[in-house]
Amino acid sequence: MKIKNSSSIYIALEKAEEIGIKRVLTGDGADGVFGGYSFLLPRNSEYEKFNFDVYCKTWSKKKGRD
Numbered sequence: 327m328k329i330k331n332s333s334s335i336y337i338a339l340e341k342a343e344e345i346g347i348k349r350v351l352t353g354d355g356a357d358g359v360f361g362g363y364s365f366l367l368p369r370n371s372e373y374e375k376f377n378f379d380v381y382c383k384t385w386s387k388k389k390g391r392d
Contacts, residue, residue: 342350
């Protein structure tokens with residue numbers, strides 16, 4: 327059985343709220359933000375040099391991957 331990361335985070339956050347925790351840092355999204363997924367960047371010579379603005383625009387189009 328495959329459990330998506332978002333499902334386990336949701337359950338943990340519900341429990342945290344239940345016991346009175348108001349803030350939680352998970353690190354979710356850090357791999358995508360810091361370039362951990364090569365499929366987020368187009369593969370052609372135009373993008374050989376890392377361009378943060380282009381990366382952010384590309385990343386924002388990949389919402390809801392989980």
